[in-house]
Amino acid sequence: MKSFENIDVKSVREAVSLLQKFHQQKKSAAVVGGGSEYLQLMKDHVVEPDYLINLKSIPGLDYIKEERGGFRIGALAKLVEIEEHPAVREKLLILSSAAGEAASPQIRNAGTIAGNLCQRPFCWYFRSSNFTCLRKGGQVCYTVTGDGRFHAILGAGPSYIVHPSDTAPALVALGAQIKIAGPTGEKMIPLEKFFVLPSVDYKRENILNPAEIVTEIFVPTPKAGSKGFYHKVRERLAWDHAIVAVATIVESSGSVVRAARVVMGGVAPIPWRAAKAEEFLRGKRIDEATAKQAGEIALEGAKPLKDNVYKVKMAQDLIQRGLLASA
16 A cells, blocks of 8 residues: 555545645545545555545534434444434435445444445456556456446446445435535535536546535435335345345325336446336336336346346346335
8 A cells, every 4th residue: 555644634624625735736635434445445556645634533524414304414424323323214214225235234334425425436447456447547448348247237338337335326216415515615416416427527436526525415305105115136245236226216196106216226337317217107006017117118228248238137127126115
C-alpha cells in the first residue's frame, strides 16, 4: 500500500474545504466512512490516494430520523443500524432487507449507507492490479473477450461493470433523494440521477465532483396500499455481491395497480429501473401471467455477453416473484 496521510475532520465544511484544496494542488484525496471497501482497494493498489479524509470523526452524521413524510438517514448510519431499526423495518422493509443482504455481518457493523451507495465497480479486472483496464485509464474493457459471468447485460458499453450496492435498488424503488455537500453549498437530487452510465463517462460511477461528499439520504414513506419486495441471488451465502437483485414496490387500490416500481441490481452499471414494465403494470391486476410478462418487458434490450446469458432468465423470474409477493 502506498503511504498516505489520514486526516480526521470535525465537520462537513472542513472535509469539503480540504477536498477542494487538494484538488487544486493536484493531489489525490478520498473520503472514507466505514472504509472497509476503500482500504481493500488501496491494499490492492487499485487506488493510491495521497490523503484519506476520515468522516467518522464528524459528530452526528450517523442518524436515522423519522419525520413527517419519510426518513432522513445520515451518511454514516451503519448498514446494521438500518437493517435493525424498528421503524425502518415496519415502514421501509425492502430497505431493511437490502441492508441486511449486504456483505457479511462484520462489514455491516462497520459499513455505512453512503459507502454502500458510492462503492467502486464489481469487476475483477478493475479490482486487480494486473490489468490496466478502460476504467483505470487503459484502452480495453477486458470483460468483452474475457470472463464476464457476473457482468452487465443492460446499459453497458464501453465498460461492462455492474454496480455492487445492495441498498441502491431498494432506495431507487422507494424514490429516495440524496443530499450532496460541496464548495457552493448543499443540493438534494433524486438518487436515481446520482449514478452515471459508462456511455456518459466510463471513468466514473456517480456525479460527485472532486470536492463533493454525500451527507444524507431522504426516503419518503410509501403511500398507503404499497407493498415491497427485495431479493438477491448471489454465488455465496455470505460476503458476496448480487448476481441479480430485484426491488419491487406495488401500490394497489383493491387488486388493481395504481403505480409500480421495478429496479434491478447486478445487471447494469447503475441500479436499473424497468420503466416500461412499470408502465405496463399500471391499471392491471397482477397474476402469474401479468407478472411474467412484466419480467419479459423489463429485460427487453438486454445484451448479454457469452458467459452471462443466464442472467436474463434469472432476472425475469425474480421480477415475476417480486411482483407476485408485492401484489
